[in-house]
Amino acid sequence: ADEATLDPWGSSTIADYRKLFEQFGIEEFDEVLPEVPNPHYLMRRGVIFGHRDYRPVADAMRNDDPFAALSGFMPTGDPHIGHKLVFDEIIWHQQQGGDAYALIADLEAHSARGLSWDEIDEHATNYLLSLLALGFDPDEGTLYRQSDNREVQDLAFELGAEANFSELQAIYDFDGETDISHMQSVVTQMADILYPQLDEPKPTVIPVGPDQDPHMRLARDLAARMRYFGVTEAFASFEADGVERTLLRQAYDAREEYAEDADRPRCGEAADWLRDHQPAPADARESVVAKLDEAGKEPLRPRIRFLDRNATDAAFEALIEAVDGEKRVYDEHIDTFDLDHAEAEELARQVELDNGGYGFQPPSSIYHRFMTGLTGGKMSSSIPASHISLLDDPEDGYDKVKSATTGGRSTAEEQRKKGGKADECPVYELYAYLLSGDDDEFAKEVYDECVGGERLCGGCKEQAAELMEQFLEEHQEKRAEWEDRLEELDIDLDS
Ligand code: SF4
Numbered sequence: 313a314d315e316a317t318l319d320p321w322g323s324s325t326i327a328d329y330r331k332l333f334e335q336f337g338i339e340e341f342d343e344v345l346p347e348v349p350n351p352h353y354l355m356r357r358g359v360i361f362g363h364r365d366y367r368p369v370a371d372a373m374r375n376d377d378p379f380a381a382l383s384g385f386m387p388t389g390d391p392h393i394g395h396k397l398v399f400d401e402i403i404w405h406q407q408q409g410g411d412a413y414a415l416i417a418d419l420e421a422h423s424a425r426g427l428s429w430d431e432i433d434e435h436a437t438n439y440l441l442s443l444l445a446l447g448f449d450p451d452e453g454t455l456y457r458q459s460d461n462r463e464v465q466d467l468a469f470e471l472g473a474e475a476n477f478s479e480l481q482a483i484y485d486f487d488g489e490t491d492i493s494h495m496q497s498v499v500t501q502m503a504d505i506l507y508p509q510l511d512e513p514k515p516t517v518i519p520v521g522p523d524q525d526p527h528m529r530l531a532r533d534l535a536a537r538m539r540y541f542g543v544t545e546a547f548a549s550f551e552a553d554g555v556e557r558t559l560l561r562q563a564y565d566a567r568e569e570y571a572e573d574a575d576r577p578r579c580g581e582a583a584d585w586l587r588d589h590q591p592a593p594a595d596a597r598e599s600v601v602a603k604l605d606e607a608g609k610e611p612l613r614p615r616i617r618f619l620d621r622n623a624t625d626a627a628f629e630a631l632i633e634a635v636d637g638e639k640r641v642y643d644e645h646i647d648t649f650d651l652d653h654a655e656a657e658e659l660a661r662q663v664e665l666d667n668g669g670y671g672f673q674p675p676s677s678i679y680h681r682f683m684t685g686l687t688g689g690k691m692s693s694s695i696p697a698s699h700i701s702l703l704d705d706p707e708d709g710y711d712k713v714k715s716a717t718t719g720g721r722s723t724a725e726e727q728r729k730k731g732g733k734a735d736e737c738p739v740y741e742l743y744a745y746l747l748s749g750d751d752d753e754f755a756k757e758v759y760d761e762c763v764g765g766e767r768l769c770g771g772c773k774e775q776a777a778e779l780m781e782q783f784l785e786e787h788q789e790k791r792a793e794w795e796d797r798l799e800e801l802d803i804d805l806d807s
Contacts, residue, residue, distance in 0.1 A: 333362065336525055336529070337364070338362040338363070338364055338522070338525065338679060339362060339363055339364065340361065340362060340363075341355060341358070341360050341361050341362055341363050341366075341678065341679075342358070344363055344366050344367055344370060347367065347370040347371070347374070348366075348370045348373065349370075349373055349374055349408070350408070352400070352401070352404045353748070353749070353750050353752065353755075354397060354400065354401065354680060354745070356752060357744050357745075357752070357755065358681075359397065359680050359681050359744065359745055360401070360519075360678050360679065360680045360681075361679060361680070361681055362522065362678070362679035363676065363677065363678045363679065364525075364528060364532070364676060364677045364679075365532075365674060365676040365677075366517060366676045366677075366678055367676075368515035368654075368673065368676060369381075369405075369410075369515045369516070369517045369676050371515070372410075372514070372515045373408050373409065373410070376409065377514075377515075378411065378512065378514045379405075379409075379410045379411070379514055379515040379516065379517070380405075380410055380411040380412070380413065380508035380509070380514055380515070380516040380517070381401070381402050381405030381406065381410045381411075381412050381413070381516070381517045381518075381519065382402075382412075382413035382414070382415070382504065382505065382507070382508050382516060382517075382518055383398050383401070383402050383413070383414055383415075383518060383519055383520075384414075384415045384416070384417040384420070384458075384501065384504055385398075385414065385415070385416055385417060385436075385439045385443075386417040386420050386421045386424075386425065387416055387417070387418065387421050387427070387431075387432050387434075387435030387436040387438075387439055388421050388425050388427055388435065388693065389435060389693040389694070390435070390438055390693070390701040390702065390703045391438055391439050391442045391701070391702045391703070392691070392693060392699040392700060392701045392702060393683065393691075393699060393700045393701075393702065393742075393745070393746055394682065394683045394691050394699060395439070395442075395702075396442070396446065396702065396746065397519075397680050397683070397745065398519050398520075398680075399442060399443050399446045399448070400446065401519035401678070401680070402414055402443070402448065402519065403443075403446055403447045403448050405517060405519075406448065406449060406452060406453055407447075410517075411452075411453070411454070411508060411514075412448065412449075412452070412453035412454070413453065413454045413455075413456075413507065413508055414440075414443055414448060414453065414454075414455050415455070415456050415457065415458060415461075415504055416432075416436040416439065416440070416456070416457045416458065417458055417497075417501065417504070418432045418436065418457050418458050418459050419458045419459050419493075419496070419497045419500050420458070420497040420500070420501060421435075422493075422497075423491070423493035423494045423496065423497040424494050424497055436457065437798070438702075438703060440455065440798070441791045441794050441795060441798070442702045442787070442791060444790075444791075444794040445787055445788075445790035445791040445793075445794055446787070446790075450801050455801065458500055458504065461507075463507065463510060464500065464503045464504060464507050465500070465503070467503035467506065467507065467510065468496070468499040468500045468502065468503035469499075470538070471499050471502045471503055471506070471534050471538070472496075472499040474534055474537040474538065475499065475502075475530070475534060477495070479530075480495055480498060483526050483529070483530055484498065484526060498527075498530075501527055501531075502527070502530060502531050502534050505518055505527070505528075505531040505675050506531065506534070506535060506670075506672055506675065509670070509671075509672050509673065509675075510670070513661055513665070513670070513671040513672055513673050514673065515673055515676060516673070516675045516676065517675070517676045517677065517678060518531075518675055518676070518677045518678075519677070519678050519680065520677055520678070520679060520680075521679065521680060521682055522679045522682075524677075525677070525679070528675065528677045531674075531675050532674040532675060535672040535673065535674045535675060536672075536674060538669070538670050538672055657673075661673070683699075683738075683741055683745060684738045684741055685698030685699060685738065686698055686699065686700070686712055686713070686715070686716040686717065686738050687716070687717055688717040688738065697712060697715070700712055700713070700780065700784070702784070702787060702788075702791075703788075704784060705784075706780075706781040706782075706784040706785045706788070707781065709777075709780045709781055709783075709784045710777040710778065710780060710781040711777075712780075713739065713742065713773060713776050713777035713780045714773055714774070714777045716738050716739050716742075716773065717737075717738055718732070718737050718738070718739050718769045718772075718773065719732050719733030719734055719735065719736040719737030719738075719739075719740065719762075720732045720733075720737070720768070720769035724768055727765055727768055727769070728765045728766075728768075729765060730765065731762065731763040731764055731765040732762040732763060732765070732767065732769065732772075733763075734758075734759050734762040734763050737762070739769070739772060739773055739776050740758065740759065740762060742776050742780065743755055743758045743759075743776060744759075746783070747776055747779040747780065747783065758772070
């Protein structure tokens with residue numbers, strides 16, 4: 313298929329990351345990298361290859377402003393070296409001053425993967441131990457289980473009121489057979505993503521694999537829908553020293569006038585207007601987004617969500633005009649008060665908070681590459697030889713690396729002449745993703761020696777295998793230390 317598919321519960325491999333940039337609007341991480349202070353080695357080496365709106369997080373990091381990072385772990389098996397990437401990302405954000413959250417997605421594991429609660433309890437403990445052993449600070453960070461967190465459950469309920477079945481169907485390919493618990497686990501996950509902002513809105517990053525992007529798109533949509541004040545309303549009701557309230561009022565009135573004069577719906581009312589006017593086809597949402605897109609308009613979510621049921625050509629036009637009208641007023645305000653977009657957004661958020669709203673910022677995400685399996689193909693929890701579990705006996709870890717597929721040539725002679733194919737080599741990935749740690753020089757040396765033909769696979773694998781054995785030994789010692797301390801932590805591991 314030439315379309316990249318993203319299925320958070322499937323086993324699809326993303327063959328071509330580039331397609332993600334084009335199809336889903338994920339941006340290249342390199343573009344924001346210079347703005348990140350002390351970037352993590354996974355960022356520097358392009359393992360973290362994409363992002364959605366990471367800039368506010370980078371800004372907060374540079375300015376010592378509050379920000380958060382959150383990740384959920386579905387306890388469906390033992391944590392392996394692929395999961396370590398996410399552990400590292402959360403821990404790194406915590407070390408950069410962020411509020412770090414790690415949660416056990418037990419409801420999702422139970423409803424989407426059908427695991428029993430006993431299995432979940434066992435795996436949950438294993439995930440936590442590895443996270444702690446790798447450096448997560450539980451005193452500074454937050455650990456919780458989805459099913460135990462009442463605030464998350466309440467927020468999930470609120471968010472659920474903003475999403476409907478046809479939408480989940482479109483995003484996740486749900487059908488009439490999909491059980492309700494699975495849908496419930498989706499809104500729970502949305503609540504997890506927004507949970508760090510419950511007390512105070514702040515930039516929040518969710519490190520994920522690209523297959524999790526559908527969750528991010530929905531979470532960003534829902535965050536926007538929970539806002540019932542537009543930026544223009546915020547301008548109008550904003551009172552502060554040095555800001556002329558009359559001017560604001562005038563601008564607000566202008567916007568009202570614009571809507572009334574031309575008998576055009578205000579954006580917030582567009583949906584009602586559409587509903588009153590004509591019924592429409594079920595797939596209208598898609599067309600509206602496309603139409604707005606064509607017209608170069610931002611498809612403002614709160615307005616289009618109603619269009620699942622309501623759309624005609626006339627309605628499209630009205631909607632586009634309404635968006636236009638709001639944009640005009642918005643631009644005028646921005647000029648008048650010499651604000652940039654972020655400041656205007658902040659203003660809107662403040663007004664919303666003052667009025668009892670959440671003021672959520674759309675959550676950001678970063679995307680990492682999947683590790684290739686040691687046997688080639690995808691690294692999979694269900695194929696033991698394809699991955700190294702963080703619980704593997706260190707000697708088994710050594711053996712697995714020794715038997716891994718490589719990007720080497722068929723003979724040593726050919727390898728010396730043409731060089732190895734490090735870019736296609738799972739062993740090189742081990743060096744780049746894990747074994748070199750923060751040492752870029754070492755990773756580069758392995759790469760250069762490989763492609764330059766100075767490095768042969770036998771010795772290269774031996775070195776990697778020894779490093780892996782050492783890593784597992786150290787990791788498991790730290791796990792054992794945490795095992796004794798688990799009870800001190802304020803997290804209930806039993807369901
Ligand atoms: Fe892979 Fe090392 Fe062989 Fe290069 S020399 S192909 S990095 S195993």
